[in-house]
Amino acid sequence: MADRQVPLVVIKRLPRYLRYLGDLLDNKVYRVSSTELSDKMGVTASQIRQDLNYFGGFGQQGYGYNVELLYNNISNILGLNSGHKTIIIGAGNLGRALVNYGGLQKRGFEVIGIFDTNEDIIGTTHSGITILPYSDLQSFVKDNKPDIGVIAVPKANANDVAHDLVSCGIKALWNFAYVDLKLPEDVIVENVHLSDSLMTLSYCMADMEESKK
Amino acid sequence: MADRQVPLVVIKRLPRYLRYLGDLLDNKVYRVSSTELSDKMGVTASQIRQDLNYFGGFGQQGYGYNVELLYNNISNILGLNSGHKTIIIGAGNLGRALVNYGGLQKRGFEVIGIFDTNEDIIGTTHSGITILPYSDLQSFVKDNKPDIGVIAVPKANANDVAHDLVSCGIKALWNFAYVDLKLPEDVIVENVHLSDSLMTLSYCMADMEESKK
Numbered sequence: 001m002a003d004r005q006v007p008l009v010v011i012k013r014l015p016r017y018l019r020y021l022g023d024l025l026d027n028k029v030y031r032v033s034s035t036e037l038s039d040k041m042g043v044t045a046s047q048i049r050q051d052l053n054y055f056g057g058f059g060q061q062g063y064g065y066n067v068e069l070l071y072n073n074i075s076n077i078l079g080l081n082s083g084h085k086t087i088i089i090g091a092g093n094l095g096r097a098l099v100n101y102g103g104l105q106k107r108g109f110e111v112i113g114i115f116d117t118n119e120d121i122i123g124t125t126h127s128g129i130t131i132l133p134y135s136d137l138q139s140f141v142k143d144n145k146p147d148i149g150v151i152a153v154p155k156a157n158a159n160d161v162a163h164d165l166v167s168c169g170i171k172a173l174w175n176f177a178y179v180d181l182k183l184p185e186d187v188i189v190e191n192v193h194l195s196d197s198l199m200t201l202s203y204c205m206a207d208m209e210e211s212k213k
Numbered sequence: 214m215a216d217r218q219v220p221l222v223v224i225k226r227l228p229r230y231l232r233y234l235g236d237l238l239d240n241k242v243y244r245v246s247s248t249e250l251s252d253k254m255g256v257t258a259s260q261i262r263q264d265l266n267y268f269g270g271f272g273q274q275g276y277g278y279n280v281e282l283l284y285n286n287i288s289n290i291l292g293l294n295s296g297h298k299t300i301i302i303g304a305g306n307l308g309r310a311l312v313n314y315g316g317l318q319k320r321g322f323e324v325i326g327i328f329d330t331n332e333d334i335i336g337t338t339h340s341g342i343t344i345l346p347y348s349d350l351q352s353f354v355k356d357n358k359p360d361i362g363v364i365a366v367p368k369a370n371a372n373d374v375a376h377d378l379v380s381c382g383i384k385a386l387w388n389f390a391y392v393d394l395k396l397p398e399d400v401i402v403e404n405v406h407l408s409d410s411l412m413t414l415s416y417c418m419a420d421m422e423e424s425k426k
Contacts, residue, residue, distance in 0.1 A: 012409070078416045079416055093309060093314075097310040101307075101407070107412060171421075174410070190417070197403055202320060204385070205297070205401060206291065208399075
C-alpha cells in the first residue's frame with residue numbers, strides 16, 4: 001500500500017488526480033503524459049511527477065502514464081476498493097440527502113442503515129433504506145458490523161451520538177455537525193463543516209468589495 | 214476591514230474562533246483569556262494571540278478578550294453582517310437540504326430562490342421557498358439581484374449552470390458539484406467536494422489497517 005511517509009498534503013491531492021483520471025477513462029483515453037495532465041488540472045507537470053513518485057514509478061519515459069493502472073493504484077491507496085459498510089445517524093434533510101448521495105456507493109461506501117429518534121419518520125423508506133429507531137443502534141451494529149458512522153444530527157447531540165458509535169465499536173466517523181468531537185485518539189474523524197466553507201466564501205466577498213473601494 | 218495581508222490559513226481559522234466564542238456567549242461568558250480559549254480549542258495560547266493580533270489589539274493584558282467584541286469583530290471581518298441574497302440551483306435532495314440548512318440564515322445568507330428543470334417538482338414549496346423553473350433564472354436575477362449562487366446540480370451540468378449564473382452578473386458561487394469550474398478570474402468560487410472528504414476518510418482507514426499489520 002502507500003508508504004506511511006507520504007505527506008497529508010499529497011494524500012489530499014489524490015482524490016483530484018483520481019477525478020481527472022476517471023474523466024479520461026470515461027472518454028476512453030488510456031495514456032496520458034504529465035504535461036497533458038498538467039494542462040487539464042492546472043498544476044505544474046513537475047508537481048504531478050513529484051506527487052505520483054511517492055507511489056512508485058507508475059509513469060514511463062516517452063510513454064507517459066497508463067491511465068487505468070494509475071487510476072486503480074490511486075484507488076487502492078485511498079482504500080476505495082475495500083468496501084465499507086456505512087450507517088447514517090440522523091434522517092433529517094441532510095441524512096436523507098446523504099442516503100441518496102451517489103458518491104458514497106461509487107467510492108465503495110455502502111449505506112446499510114439510517115437511524116433517527118423522530119417517531120414520525122421511523123419506518124419510512126428512502127432509496128430502499130428504512131429509517132430505524134436510534135434505540136436499535138447497538139443491536140444493529142452488533143449484528144451488521146458497519147465500519148463507518150455518519151453524523152448528521154444537530155450540533156447539541158453530536159458528541160453523544162459519536163460516543164455511542166465509538167462504544168459500539170465503530171472507529172471511523174464522517175461528521176457533519178458543526179462541533180469538534182472529543183473522542184479517543186484511535187478514532188478517525190473526518191469533518192465536513194459547511195459553515196466554515198460558507199464563511200470563507202463570505203470573507204472572500206467582503207475582501208473583494210473592500211479592494212474595489 | 215481586515216488587512217489584506219492576513220494569510221489565508223489564518224482566515225480559515227477564524228470560523229472556528231467564531232464558533233467557540235459563540236458557544237461562550239450562549240453560556241453567558243463575556244470575558245476569556247487566551248489561555249482559557251487555548252484549553253477549549255486545543256491550540257496554543259501563543260497561536261491564538263498571534264492570529265488575533267492580525268485584527269488589532271482586541272485583547273488586554275490582565276483582562277483577556279471581551280468575548281462579544283471579539284465575536285462581532287470577527288463576524289465583520291468574515292463579512293457575516295452584510296447579508297447576502299442567495300439562490301440555489303438544483304432542487305434535488307442536496308438543494309432541498311440546503312434550503313433547510315439553518316447555517317445559511319445564521320451567517321446572513323438569505324435564500325430567496327431555488328431553481329430546477331424537473332417539471333415534477335417545479336411549483337412545490339420547501340421551507341417557504343417555491344421551486345422555480347430554471348428558464349426563469351435570468352429574469353429573476355435581474356429583478357432580485359442575488360449575490361450568491363449555490364450549485365447543487367449534477368457534475369455534467371455544473372459548468373453550464375456556473376456560466377449562466379456568471380453571465381447574469383453573479384460573482385460568487387458555492388459549488389457542490391464534483392468538478393473544477395472554469396470561470397473568469399474575478400468570480401469567487403468556494404467548493405464543497407464531499408467525495409474528496411470521503412476519500413480522505415477512506416485513506417485514513419486503510420492506513421490504520423495497514424499500521425496494525
